Amino acid sequence: MTNKPTESSSPPDTQVQPQRRRGRLHGRLHANPALSMTTKLLVTTLGTLVTVAGLIMMVTPGPGIVGIALGLGILATEYDWAERWLHKARDKVHQARLKAEAMDPRARRRRLLLSCLVVLVVGGAVALYVALFDWPSFAVTGWDWFQGIASWAPELPGM
Numbered sequence: 001m002t003n004k005p006t007e008s009s010s011p012p013d014t015q016v017q018p019q020r021r022r023g024r025l026h027g028r029l030h031a032n033p034a035l036s037m038t039t040k041l042l043v044t045t046l047g048t049l050v051t052v053a054g055l056i057m058m059v060t061p062g063p064g065i066v067g068i069a070l071g072l073g074i075l076a077t078e079y080d081w082a083e084r085w086l087h088k089a090r091d092k093v094h095q096a097r098l099k100a101e102a103m104d105p106r107a108r109r110r111r112l113l114l115s116c117l118v119v120l121v122v123g124g125a126v127a128l129y130v131a132l133f134d135w136p137s138f139a140v141t142g143w144d145w146f147q148g149i150a151s152w153a154p155e156l157p158g159m
Helices: 014-030 033-059 064-075 080-102 104-133 137-149
Strands: none
Touching: 014 033, 033 064, 064 080
């Protein structure tokens, strides 16, 4: 005797189809060992980059929590631990949204203006440094290395 529900006993679940498709795609991507390694490497690299960008945006202007949640969502396609963390991150995103909606519009405008001011001051300080002292040597060395890889990259001004 099977424990399968009959068609008349339960309504069809709308989430089943996307999960089945995702499972079939995941199975196909991991059927071949070389493709499996490539997929895992690509997902790990992309998910890590997006998560790190989200962490950076936590201290700089930007949607940091959203970036972290998106990066964990990418990593959750391959790793169970990332899926557990993703559920926690979704709760944090929901809490942040509720907090932002409850914030006074004047305070929100002040924060936005302050963030823009900080970006302008830091950008101006970097521009002033480059204008007065020329490009730092690590930037020139790094840019030369990058141009060796990507020949389409332009020359730095003043070099």
